[in-house]
Amino acid sequence: MIGVDMQNSLLAKYSGSVPRYTSYPTAPHFHGDVQCGKYAQWLSELGSQHDLSLYVHIPYCDRLCWFCACHTKHTLKYEPIETYLVSLKKEIAKVGSLVSRGAKVSALHFGGGSPTMLRPHDLVDLMKAFRAAFDFRNDAEISVEMDPNDLDEARYDALAAIGMTRASLGVQDFNPKVQKTINRVQTFEQTKSVVDAVRGRGVHSVNCDILYGLPYQTMATLEATVNDIVSLSPDRIALFGYAHVPWMKKHQTMIPEEALPDVEARFAQMTQAADMLVEAGYEPIGIDHFAKPDDRLAVAARQGRLRRNFQGYTDDTAEALIGFGASSIGQLPQGYVQNMPATGEYQRMADAEGLAVVRGIELSDDDRLRAHVIEEIMCRFAFSFETVREGFPRLGETVIAEARQYAASNPDAICEIVGEEFRLTEAGKPFARSVAAVFDSYLATGKGRHSIAV
Structure with a gap:
């Protein structure tokens, strides 16, 4: 057991600013020498022996959470989403035409933003576009990031229709003061209703995200949140530290910095939450994930097959992760690529040539x-x-x-x-x-x- 003084000494030395290492080299080192032409060549070199993992980015939310560091924008109108989907389907078709038809898709992840903002028929049509462009394995994982405030019966039915196998819910903290400060009001009852609804439609895996290091968050509020989450019995839990990067995400300036816990308090929160999850029967995975012992992620960790990519920890063994949509990042055997982050420019590029890569890096x-x-x-x-x-x-x-x-x-x-x-x-x-x-x-x-x- 490490003493408090020793722990604080380690924190002082090793808690500085470093990447999260969801890739290497990391995204700040991507450059403009890798663009659409190089990307098209790399895609054409993927053979029928390759498994593919797909990620699609929906960069819209009907509310902007002030803690969020994702590429997204606030909209109360649906028209921008409709036009975005037209461009997105062009990119899907183009990439599909470049990749060997024999390559099989083992996973598709809908991320954002808020993918559950999509109207039910648009969600189903988007899945049809993917299936038209790629061959999916019968056991392919279909995961969706979900905002409980968006959901209704028609959307639940649409999620079932696309074959969703994993639901991912961001919770952060259930304390009302914390939620108000980060502009993410989401009750326990709302969250439970989503978990019950997706499980009732046959979804075999539920993931919940918890954040520590939030404004006005205390050991007591975090303890209550962890207990509430555990009562839902999710298959996986991600325990992330809030990344305060207002120089990159201006809306984070809405969060009062004086209300943020210092590094010692953050570490105490992280340790408390992790200990509670282990005590509840979850196995620790890497630096910030927990899973039930029979979950695929826990099994992969025990067998030494755990991997890490832009979505965090995964058991996905696909040789290529192909990103679609504004700002999305792809990871191919030859290197990394990133699409144009600005939504309007992404649409212009996708409409013109089907691809929208503006930077990347070829691996040495x-x-x-x-x-x-x-x-x-x-x-x-x-x-x-x-x-x-x-x-x-x-x-x-x-x-x-x-x-x-x-x-x-x-x-x-x-x-x-x-x-x-x-x-x-x-x-x-x-x-x-x-x-x-x-x-x-x-x-x-x-x-x-x-x-x-x-």
């Missing part, structure tokens, strides 16, 4: 090596020297030497070398992002600003 061998090491640290809190040598015989020894040097020179014992493996200690696991950053060769360039690591 060093990028692939460091991406492997960072993903292993984020997923397993360790990486194997033997695996590095086998996968990267020419460059592997460089990173192994860096690992040995860092472990030997680290006076706080947050990591260690055990045999032929680099491992984080129990004291170091909360600071996995900071340890992963040691192997990030781009971070020193100073591009991009990031949220704190705890």
Whole structure:
């Protein structure tokens, strides 16, 4: 057990601003040399042996949550969504024409924004566009991010019609004062009604998101929220730290900074919530996820198959993650791509040529090596020297030497070398992002600003 003084000393050293490492290299290092032409070439190189994972971004909300750092915009009119969907379907058709028809889709994720803002017939038509352009596996996961304030019986029926298998609900905190301050009013009763409705329509997996580090949030409010969430018995729970980035998301200036907990309070909140979830029978997954022992994510973690991408932790083994819609990011064997973030410009590009990529990065061998090491640290809190040598015989020894040097020179014992493996200690696991950053060769360039690591 680490003493309070020691824990606070570690927090002071290792809770600085670092990436979340949902990719490597991270998005601030994407550049304009990768655009539509390069993307089209990469797509055409995906063969029938490749599995595909698809992500579609709906960048609209009927209310703007002030804590949100997603690419989205507030609208009370449906017309902008209708025109957006026309362009989106053109992109879907174009990408489908470039990818080998033999490639199979293993997962499709509807994200946002608020995908549940779509009218029922539009949601069904969008799914038809995907099925017309791609071949789906019979057991493909169809997951949808849901806002309880959008939902009604017709939308529930539409979600069932598209074959939704996983529902994801953002809760954040049920305390009324916290909710009012972040402009996200959502009662426990509303949330429970959604969980009951989707399960009643055969959805086998429900995920709930909880945030700590919110304004006016206390240990007591967070404890009450965790107890409420556990009572719903979700299959997965994500416990995220609120990322306060007002320089990037201006609406976050609506949140009073004096009401935000400091780093020590954030860490205490995170620890309390995590302990409660483990006590309730959930298995910890990586740095911020929890799952029931029989959930696919928990099974993948125990078997060493856990992966990390732009959607967080996943058991998806697809070789390519293809993003659709404004600002969406794709991850292909050759590198990363990102679509135009501005909705109007995205629509203009998609309407003109079917693609809207404006930046990305082609992976070097060093990028692939460091991406492997960072993903292993984020997923397993360790990486194997033997695996590095086998996968990267020419460059592997460089990173192994860096690992040995860092472990030997680290006076706080947050990591260690055990045999032929680099491992984080129990004291170091909360600071996995900071340890992963040691192997990030781009971070020193100073591009991009990031949220704190705890």
